[in-house]
Amino acid sequence: MGTVNEELERYTVSQNVSIRPGVRMLGLFPHMRYREWYALGELVDNSLQSWISNRLALQEADGPDFQLQIHISVDPADGGLITVRDNAAGIEAKDWGRAFQVAEPPSDATGLSQFGIGMKAAACWFARRWSLRTTALGDPVERSVEFDVPAILDAGMEELEVDEGAVAAAEHWTELRLWDLHRTPRGRTIAKIKDHLTSIYRTFLRDGRVMITYNGDPLEYTEQPILVAPDWRDQEGEPRTWKKDVHLRLDSGRRVTGWVAIRESGKGREAGLALLYRGKVISGAGDDLYKPVEIFASQNSFESQRVFGELDMSDFDVTYTKDSLVWFDEEEDVILQLKEELESEPLPILTQARNYRARKPQDVPRDRLLEVVNRTGQLLRNAGDLGALWTADDDGKNVEEATAPSYLTADVTREAATPVDRRFEIAHDGESWRADLELVEQPAIRDWLTVQRADDGPTPLVRITVNQAHPFMRAFCEMPSQDLEPVWRVAVAVGLAQEVARSRGARFPNYVTQAVNAMVRVLAVQPS
Known part of the structure; x- marks a missing residue:
């Protein structure tokens, strides 16, 4: 058996990967109306989807307690550097032909990776230059490719060189590096990024199967306490937990499921509905509150201070930036049905929120x-x-x-x-x-x-x-x-x-x- 360098030379092969069609779109991505947390979310989605698609294989390789870890680091020095690294299953060789082509969806578009545009768009929105290195589960090869977007556009490149090297077959990870940034998260934006990412990925963080860190700090979602109290009409009655399951069916056949509850104490910045698509919060994360006036009344109403919940909207579609739903002109129908459900007995959520007083x-x-x-x-x-x-x-x-x-x-x-x-x-x-x-x-x-x-x-x-x-x-x-x-x-x-x-x-x-x-x-x- 030869030395490590000899083994690397044995496996190192230069290949090319196609980035056509749509290569000119790389120059448009920096001008998209992203927010930092949604752009980072596109990079997180890739890691999550790799884990979702290969969960059993990862558990078989690393044990039943395998935890997906996604580490985001941001260094503002020298033009800025963003790194996103995970221990998911990596990108297999057979997927490289598609992975870097703009708007080329994956063969399985039923998960979070849906349009074949998110990673490329988010990386180019953040940075002029970025690279990806990965090794797939069971594949003893590490592959990497680098995007120098200004050079690609100037030269009209349609292919990029892929470097390959040998690694242990048991390794599996992906690392994205973005540098020479258009925009570097700083100051209050960092706190908002952490707050939004925590809220967006709450369903993945809840049970500990997934860990996401930002500059070494784990993102931890804190559950909001639910009101346990008597009905406001019977202050001496038995306390009840004010949380109601929701099951709506629209004329189109689309369904909305989830729950709505009353906060133990009012706080407008943490009330409102979170709309989820395939486990990810699309609307209602952080301070991006979803509060239709038909349900929440005015900004200072009791409903607006106390009512919160999560609704699964996976029967709908999302925009290609995955920051809002495509309602198919059914938003009003959803709101009216939901209001009726929340006002119905025996657990009238809105009436209780409007009239209950935590103190005299x-x-x-x-x-x-x-x-x-x-x-x-x-x-x-x-x-x-x-x-x-x-x-x-x-x-x-x-x-x-x-x-x-x-x-x-x-x-x-x-x-x-x-x-x-x-x-x-x-x-x-x-x-x-x-x-x-x-x-x-x-x-x-x-x-x-x-x-x-x-x-x-x-x-x-x-x-x-x-x-x-x-x-x-x-x-x-x-x-x-x-x-x-x-x-x-x-x-x-x-x-x-x-x-x-x-x-x-x-x-x-x-x-x-x-x-x-x-x-x-x-x-x-x-x-x-």
């Missing part, structure tokens, strides 16, 4: 409520004479002071019947007024806003009360990421405006708060 209004910390009324009072005092505001230019100059006078926290009163009660001195038309600002919790009272004027004392007194137990407050001030303070300020503004109008001689100014109370009870209803 009185759970708001008292210190937080005190901050709200204190700041509101500060703004009113900083405004100066309220009468002047009626004629002042709308430039905000009267309310722009950065800090409040120290006496604003003085003259504090507390009553047992109210969780928060603050009194402030304000000026109106040169006269000193007192304003009592209250936040109460009284479900028996129908009104949201109450304004009372006392004229029997030496100083005019206005008492403005906001009822936190009102349906309007329950609907909008308990929403995830929402704040009590803006609603509180509007209520105070309406109450003071009524009394200012009264002092200016307006007839029946109390009609203002009567109308407001009637309207907000209607407006408290969440959109369906």
Whole structure:
């Protein structure tokens, strides 16, 4: 037996591989509307498909616990270098004739490798130059080819030289190297890449059969906790797990399956539907949320904060960039059927998401409520004479002071019947007024806003009360990421405006708060 070098010489053979037809498309790929995570995903797809197609052979060769490993590394130095390496089954010799021809689909197009364009397009989108080295399972030959895209286009090349060398037959891997980059992932883009890739390949990462790393860091998908709670209509009832299986069939015969659930706690950036195609998330990964308004209502609705799920859309097609579905004009049908399913008994997901409250209004910390009324009072005092505001230019100059006078926290009163009660001195038309600002919790009272004027004392007194137990407050001030303070300020503004109008001689100014109370009870209803 000869030396290693002699063995390599024995197996080294120069061959050519065709890159026609469509070689001119290589110059178009850098201008595609890719995002970095979808472009890297095309390279990951090749590794996954090799593993899927050869899973039994890989387990037979390396044991039943074989784990596919895909390692992505990005080095921004010297023009940038991206490397994607896997331990899948490699590219067999018989597939080399097709693998580098643009738009030449594989013989089996039922997996993630479907159009015969993804690897070439993504590599050229990232880099001016790239190479591929691989050795197939059971093949004692390593093959490599290099794409110098500017040189290929300048010379009009239609074939590239393939280098071959000897390796152990037990080896199996593929390595893609991309350099002289058009675009190098940096800064926040890196975090988004990792977040999106984790979400896109969640079904492959879940059970540990596949590991993907980015610069050595494993991508790990974290499952979102599902709400376990009683039906909102029966708060004392038995807790239920709010997750529903979905089975839809369209008139075309296409099916949609999966599940939809309610998050344990609301978080808009992690809610929404993930649409999967052959196990890969095509829409709804990372911050690319799929939230049709018919189901999720407005951006700040409870549904938009809480509802999430995964739907298998494999009966549909995908675009050749595999970043969106081809709906065949059936998206509306899917949405309407899904909405009907999610509103149906005995597990009405949307109704529960819309009406269930994880906490009660009185759970708001008292210190937080005190901050709200204190700041509101500060703004009113900083405004100066309220009468002047009626004629002042709308430039905000009267309310722009950065800090409040120290006496604003003085003259504090507390009553047992109210969780928060603050009194402030304000000026109106040169006269000193007192304003009592209250936040109460009284479900028996129908009104949201109450304004009372006392004229029997030496100083005019206005008492403005906001009822936190009102349906309007329950609907909008308990929403995830929402704040009590803006609603509180509007209520105070309406109450003071009524009394200012009264002092200016307006007839029946109390009609203002009567109308407001009637309207907000209607407006408290969440959109369906």
